[in-house]
Amino acid sequence: MQAxxxxxxxxxxxxxxQQMLEAHRTLRHDFMNDLQVILGYLQMGQEDKARDYVRKAxxxxxxxxxxxxxxxxxxxxxxxxxxxxxxxxxxxFAVEIEDDLGAWEEDDxxxxxxxQKLLTVLGEEIPEKNLKTRLQVTGGPSVYIEVFxxxxxxxxxVLGAVCRLQKKFRGRFALLVKKEEExxxxxxxxxxxx
Numbered sequence: 001m002q003a004x005x006x007x008x009x010x011x012x013x014x015x016x017x018q019q020m021l022e023a024h025r026t027l028r029h030d031f032m033n034d035l036q037v038i039l040g041y042l043q044m045g046q047e048d049k050a051r052d053y054v055r056k057a058x059x060x061x062x063x064x065x066x067x068x069x070x071x072x073x074x075x076x077x078x079x080x081x082x083x084x085x086x087x088x089x090x091x092x093f094a095v096e097i098e099d100d101l102g103a104w105e106e107d108d109x110x111x112x113x114x115x116q117k118l119l120t121v122l123g124e125e126i127p128e129k130n131l132k133t134r135l136q137v138t139g140g141p142s143v144y145i146e147v148f149x150x151x152x153x154x155x156x157x158v159l160g161a162v163c164r165l166q167k168k169f170r171g172r173f174a175l176l177v178k179k180e181e182e183x184x185x186x187x188x189x190x191x192x193x194x
Contacts, residue, residue, distance in 0.1 A: 020077050023084035027064075066097040070137070072108040075101070075115065079135075082119050093122070094134045101137055104191060107172060111143075114169050114189065121161040122147070125154045144178075145187040152182050162187060 034057040041050035063083050070076040079095060086093055104111055125131040131154050136144040149155050159177070162185075166175045172192055179186035 016077070019081045023081045026084050063093075063095050066095050069097045069100050071100045071102045072104060072111070074108045074112040078112050078116055078119070082123065085123065092132050096134065096136045098136075098138050099140070101143075103141065107191060110169070110172050111189070114165060114173060114175070117165055117168075118145070118158075118161060118187075121157055125149070125157065131158070141191040143189040145189070147185045147187070149183055155183060155185055158185055 034053070038050050038053055038057075041047070041053060064080065067076050067079050067083075070079070083093065083095070122131055122133055132148045134144075134146040136146065138144065147155065147158050149158075159180070162175060162177060169175060174188075174190040174192060176188045176190065177185060178188045
């Protein structure tokens with residue numbers, strides 16, 4: 001029985017590493033394409049277009065830049081994969097990092113699992129442009145997630161996921177709904193003291 005659990009654990013780790021490799025390939029591919037476009041503009045003598053394209057390319061990578069501050073490798077990897085998977089819908093998922101989450105280091109894996117389950121639900125709704133989400137890390141024992149949707153059904157799906165996650169992770173974290181309106185939810189994940 002324990003051997004089966006170990007094998008499933010290994011399979012999950014390999015799947016996560018495959019997602020990371022895919023994210024890396026996608027980012028590298030996008031970067032190479034950007035360089036080709038910039039080179040093309042420069043070769044045609046269109047410096048203004050090249051400059052504008054550089055600004056646009058840099059802006060599209062801004063979300064990834066803030067992730068570099070996170071000291072939690074599993075969480076940083078998860079958020080990198082998630083942002084990469086959104087492609088052109090990145091505008092619907094904002095990440096604001098004001099703290100490196102160093103206080104959460106011993107909880108990296110479990111916090112990552114919680115957010116992975118929540119991001120799975122969000123990831124189903126974002127490409128349909130049903131949700132706009134902001135993940136905010138302000139320091140201390142809390143992480144905030146704000147979810148806005150023009151469709152109350154999408155908000156309902158997120159709330160359903162939150163209820164399931166509250167039960168599953170109640171020993172390590174408190175997952176609170178701080179604000180709930182028809183089209184807006186503000187979640188707070190609080191680290192419980194050991």
